[in-house]
Amino acid sequence: MLEILNLNVIIQLLINGILFGTMYGIAAIGLSLIFGTMRIIFLAQGSMIILFAYVCYWLFELLGLDPYISLILIVLISLWLGAGIYRALFKGAVAQEDKNISLLIAIGLMFLLENLMTVFWTANPRSISTSYTSYVFRPMGIGIPFNRLMGFIMAVLSTTGVVLFLKKTFIGIAVRAAAEDMEAATLLGINPHRVNGTAFAIGTGLAGIAGVELATIYPFDPFFGFIFVLKAMIALAIGGIGSVFGALLGGIILGLLESLASFFIGGGWSDAVSYAVFLLILMLRPEGLLVRSVKKA
Amino acid sequence: MLEIQGLDVFYDDVQAVWDVSLHVDEGSIVALVGANGAGKSTLLKTISGITPAERGAILFSGKSLTNLPPQDIVDMGISHVPEGRRLFSNLTVLENLKLGSYTPRARRTIEQSLGRAYDLFPVLRNRRNQKAGSLSGGEQQMLAIARAMMSRPRILMLDEPSLGLSPILVRTMFELIMNLNSQNVTILLVEQNIHQALKIADRAYVLKNGKITMTGGGEELLSDPEVQKAYIGARWSRQ
DSSP states (O other): OGGGOSHHHHHHHHHHHHHHHHHHHHHHHHHHHHHHHHOSOOTTHHHHHHHHHHHHHHHHHHHOOOHHHHHHHHHHHHHHHHHHHIIIIIHHHHHTTOHHHHHHHHHHHHHHHHHHHHHHHOSSOBOOOOTTTTOEEOGGGOOEEHHHHHHHHHHHHHHHHHHHHHHHSHHHHHHHHHHHOHHHHHHTTOOHHHHHHHHHHHHHHHHHHHHHHHHHHSOBOTTHHHHHHHHHHHHHHHHOTTOHHHHHHHHHHHHHHHHHHHHHTOTTHHHHHHHHHHHHHHHHOTTOSSSOOOOOO | OEEEEEEEEEETTEEEEEEEEEEEOTTOEEEEEOSTTSSHHHHHHHHHTSSOEEEEEEEETTEEOTTOOHHHHHHHTEEEEOTTOOOOTTSBHHHHHHHHTOSHHHHTTHHHHHHHHHHHOHHHHHTTTSBGGGSOHHHHHHHHHHHHHTTOOSEEEEESTTTTOOHHHHHHHHHHHHHHHHTTOEEEEEESOHHHHHHHOSEEEEEETTEEEEEEEHHHHHTOHHHIIIIIHHHHHTO
16 A cells, blocks of 8 residues: 555645545535524535536436536526525524524425435436536646536635625625624614525525536435535534635635545444534644634623 | 693503503703602604504604604604613614714715714723723614614604613713713713703603603703602602
């Protein structure tokens, strides 16, 4: 094993890990935003990602749409769908002020999506292969797969977009305020349903982007979503909840961990290592690995 | 301007406000005083639409606002500075102020409102890009009031504005309240610092266990032996 342990292999592992980890990262940003205003883990986030991966798959198979063109369509659909899901499923539960109801709705939605997707697309893994899917850049002998590079660019762009939205728009500032103190925000005339709906729309929009990224990189099946949302939670545990770039970085670190673990320990170990890291972080630094220690107020 | 009739409010199945009726005249300072847990904060939250009213009516300039959503109530011209300031400490001073002008009516005049807030509290202009959490206690209270003024309220409800401030800052705070009042802002003030509150109030209500037990002019209640005995104590009455 030692003779293959040269610099190129290590760099290759790191690049694969970083590129794949961005997908966890944008899923984690979505979770973090929804958690911020609603204080629930939106467990159906992973299934939403798979749903959009299937939408991308269908647009490709049935209409011949290139995944990077259907991305625009899918982002629009997913933003709209996110706002719709909030209105239809969560608005009434939020008014009841019982977080458990919202959490149960999220779990129910996850199972519903899993089963609907099984009916529509069967449980067989699907993937999209275009003429350029397997194209690999080779700068300095290091292989960079085109589809993973595109995924990385999409993730960085969408993360930057979300940060700008939260900093520069009135409703974005309101979402951040509501994440800190919903009642104080309400007293200023901020409608809780508006900020929740916005957080949901963006979270689901990010699921749309992650779905396209997934469809172009990796085979997926309807039940992959639950694992995905777990991975996003691990990314959040690493990056800390409430920071957008932290969540992206958490996803990248998780991707790196998995990439290194599957090479050095063995393919089956990558999940076990990531869950072990999850538990360790929760035990030792529950506020998040990368977060500066919470001020004692 | 603000009129409450026969208000009953429940807080988690416990009745916190019992058959409360009161009125606040335009341009006046009205104080709500009483011990901890008397229902003062609940009353303010009910006016703001955060806590629902079980029975009774709340009228503002003749229009009913009973159980309207909070954003409509803010838009009508009622602003509430909650107890403990409740700033968004990870947001900058400027972001906190801007959110004060969130309602459609206030947003149209946001630039003027900002200018007015900075004139009133020049320190906030210098610190506008600092996080609100990095301000001192006194500056945070200024920011909380400035933020509430950003909605261009006709009536400002202040819940324990002097809480946690040093004696010098408490005096500044009460001077500020009188200053705002002289600029045509009606004030509804909840205070545990009863002596100071009654000194500046045109009228006051004493709340006990969710019921109004006494009402009258501020100075009048201040010299009332019963009020002195129950709420102020000999130490304070000598001042």
